[in-house]
Amino acid sequence: ANKKQRQSSSTAMALKQPVGQKRLTNVGVVRMKSHGIRFEIACYKNKVLNWREGIEKDLNEVLQTETVFTNVSKAVIAKEKDLQKAFGTLDLPEICKKILKDGDVQVSDKEREVHMESLFKDIVQILAERLVHTETGRQLTPVATESALKSIGFSVQPDQPAKKQALKAMEEIQKKLSGSFSRAKMRVRMTFPDHLEEIHKYVLEDCSATIEKSEVATTEPLNLEDENDKSKANEKNTPPKRSGTLRSLTFICDPSHYRELDRLATKVHAGENVSLHVVTQNVVSATTTGLEGYPEERSAAAPGTATRGPAKTPKPVAKKGMRCSSCMADFEDAGDYRSHCRSEWHNFNLKRKVNGL
Numbered sequence: 001a002n003k004k005q006r007q008s009s010s011t012a013m014a015l016k017q018p019v020g021q022k023r024l025t026n027v028g029v030v031r032m033k034s035h036g037i038r039f040e041i042a043c044y045k046n047k048v049l050n051w052r053e054g055i056e057k058d059l060n061e062v063l064q065t066e067t068v069f070t071n072v073s074k075a076v077i078a079k080e081k082d083l084q085k086a087f088g089t090l091d092l093p094e095i096c097k098k099i100l101k102d103g104d105v106q107v108s109d110k111e112r113e114v115h116m117e118s119l120f121k122d123i124v125q126i127l128a129e130r131l132v133h134t135e136t137g138r139q140l141t142p143v144a145t146e147s148a149l150k151s152i153g154f155s156v157q158p159d160q161p162a163k164k165q166a167l168k169a170m171e172e173i174q175k176k177l178s179g180s181f182s183r184a185k186m187r188v189r190m191t192f193p194d195h196l197e198e199i200h201k202y203v204l205e206d207c208s209a210t211i212e213k214s215e216v217a218t219t220e221p222l223n224l225e226d227e228n229d230k231s232k233a234n235e236k237n238t239p240p241k242r243s244g245t246l247r248s249l250t251f252i253c254d255p256s257h258y259r260e261l262d263r264l265a266t267k268v269h270a271g272e273n274v275s276l277h278v279v280t281q282n283v284v285s286a287t288t289t290g291l292e293g294y295p296e297e298r299s300a301a302a303p304g305t306a307t308r309g310p311a312k313t314p315k316p317v318a319k320k321g322m323r324c325s326s327c328m329a330d331f332e333d334a335g336d337y338r339s340h341c342r343s344e345w346h347n348f349n350l351k352r353k354v355n356g357l
Contacts, residue, residue, distance in 0.1 A: 026044060026045060027042050027043075027045070027072065028042075028043045028044060028045035028046075028047075028048055028105065028106065029041070029042065029043070029073075029106040030043055030048060030104070030106070031103055031104050031106060032099045032102060032103035032104070034086040034087070035085055035086045037078075037082050037085075037086060038070055039069070039070065039078055039082075039083075039095075040068075040070065040071065040099075041063060041069065041096050041099050041100070041103075042063070042064040042069070042072050043064060044063075044064060045111060046111075047061060047062040048062065048100065048105050049105070050062075051100055052100070059096065059097065062100065063096055066092045066093060066096055067092070068083060068095055068096065068099070070082075112158070115158060116156050119156050119165075120156050122166075123156065123165055123169065124145045124146055124149070126162060126163060126166035127140070127148075127149070127169060127170060127173075128141065128142050128145045129184075129282055130166075130183060130184050131148075131173065131181050131184060132181070132183075132184045132282075132285070133180070133181065134180060134181060134182045135325075136285055137285035138284060138285045139184070139282075139284040139285075140181070148177060148181060149173075151176070151177065151350065152169070152173055152176050154169050154172070176353075176356070177353070177354070179353075180325055180326075183254065183255060183256075184255075184284060185252050185253060185254055185255070185282075186252070186254075186255050186278060186283060187212070187250065187251070187252050187279040187280035187283050188250070188251060188253060188261065188277070188278055188279060189248065189277045189279050190248070190249050190265070190274075190275070190277075191246055191247070191248045191249075191273075191274065192246070192265075192269070192273070192274045193245070193273055193274070194216065194246065196269060196274070198264070199264055199269070199274070200249075202260070202261075203249060203251060206257070206260075207251075208253070208254075209251035209257075210251060210252045211249060211250075211251045212250045212251060212252065213249070213250040214247065214248070215247070215248040216248075217246045246273065258278075262276055322334065322337040324337070324340060324341070326346060326349040326350045326353050327345060327346055
């Protein structure tokens with residue numbers, strides 16, 4: 001019995017763990033290979049992407065330790081001569097920043113799935129704001145946007161920003177589903193002297209813009225009686241502002257023409273009192289349509305407030321039929337239209353339309 005007690009006490013004393021041992025839990029490894037040597041740093045999994053996107057600024061909140069390893073799982077620390085050879089410095093925070101920026105992140109399947117899902121939602125949100133139905137001009141719903149992305153065979157790239165992928169997907173949707181979806185137009189206000197016919201011609205002919213409002217205002221004459229003022233204007237090579245009338249145009253055009261309009265305002269006619277302002281980024285139809293095809297009536301009065309005079313009965317609105325652009329078929333009932341969209345006939349024609357047949 002005494003021998004057993006001695007053996008158990010000696011075994012218990014032999015199981016002591018070192019005090020300086022550092023346990024790394026929830027480790028995300030960022031790996032980088034340089035000069036034939038692999039370098040790794042231990043980070044928090046949920047902080048590496050935030051650091052790269054600029055959300056997290058504190059390096060201590062990203063790194064579990066500033067030590068640079070050649071193998072994190074085996075705790076093999078990189079040699080100083082290898083760090084000097086690969087990075088040209090022994091400053092560990094600077095080396096860690098470079099590895100965080102250019103290294104490969106080791107993520108789990110669940111983290112990758114969450115990141116891809118979040119990226120896909122951002123792409124859908126951008127497209128839903130910038131695309132409209134071609135026939136009605138109404139803004140797309142997220143469900144319709146996701147359906148359009150699946151129709152063109154879109155796949156999310158985890159290493160590219162959401163806006164870049166959304167713009168690329170928008171071009172594919174406009175190319176393959178041009179009959180159903182189109183880019184939302186923008187409302188722009190441009191002010192310029194009335195004698196600049198080049199701008200007026202470009203807005204009307206090249207942009208094919210829809211003029212909503214045209215105003216004319218008289219400007220005050222510019223007095224350059226002082227010779228010094230004239231010489232200063234000649235030295236800057238800027239044409240003097242002329243007295244006359246200013247024309248202000250508010251129009252709707254395709255966003256692809258905005259770059260040329262900005263070039264006319266800021267470069268070609270710089271200093272000639274030309275200005276360009278974006279009034280509405282995405283112009284969508286204000287009328288919302290119910291499931292049965294009737295426009296929804298919205299009362300201007302707040303609920304519970306009394307109105308003077310007899311109540312106005314809404315005028316009957318003619319029922320608009322629903323049309324399938326893929327099958328060229330018309331439906332009067334929303335239920336029939338929904339069942340048609342689930343039919344094999346519609347799916348077959350939709351595949352032919354996507355493939356350009």
